[in-house]
Amino acid sequence: MAKIKVHVFLKTGVLDVQGKAVEGALQGLGWSGVSNARVGKLIEFDLDGVEDPQGEAKKMCEQLLANTVIEGYRIEAA
Numbered sequence: 001m002a003k004i005k006v007h008v009f010l011k012t013g014v015l016d017v018q019g020k021a022v023e024g025a026l027q028g029l030g031w032s033g034v035s036n037a038r039v040g041k042l043i044e045f046d047l048d049g050v051e052d053p054q055g056e057a058k059k060m061c062e063q064l065l066a067n068t069v070i071e072g073y074r075i076e077a078a
Contacts (some may be wrong), residue, residue: 001046002053005076008066009040053077 010016016038023037043065050056054077066073 001048003078004045004047004057006043006065007074008071011070011072014070
């Protein structure tokens with residue numbers, strides 16, 4: 001069984017509205033040094049019964065977990 005972590009994030013150049021909101025809120029709370037905040041998502045799951053867990057996770061990202069037009073992803077398998 002493999003433990004899979006998929007990190008999904010907006011590609012460089014895509015406006016991250018949520019990241020801007022977080023950045024503004026942190027600055028408003030006194031953390032003036034915060035800049036370029038980006039918000040992503042982490043998807044964790046167990047994957048059993050496959051020979052290539054990382055390859056299967058890549059297929060999942062391409063078909064469902066990431067919108068590859070505007071998002072990139074990174075896969076960790078343990």
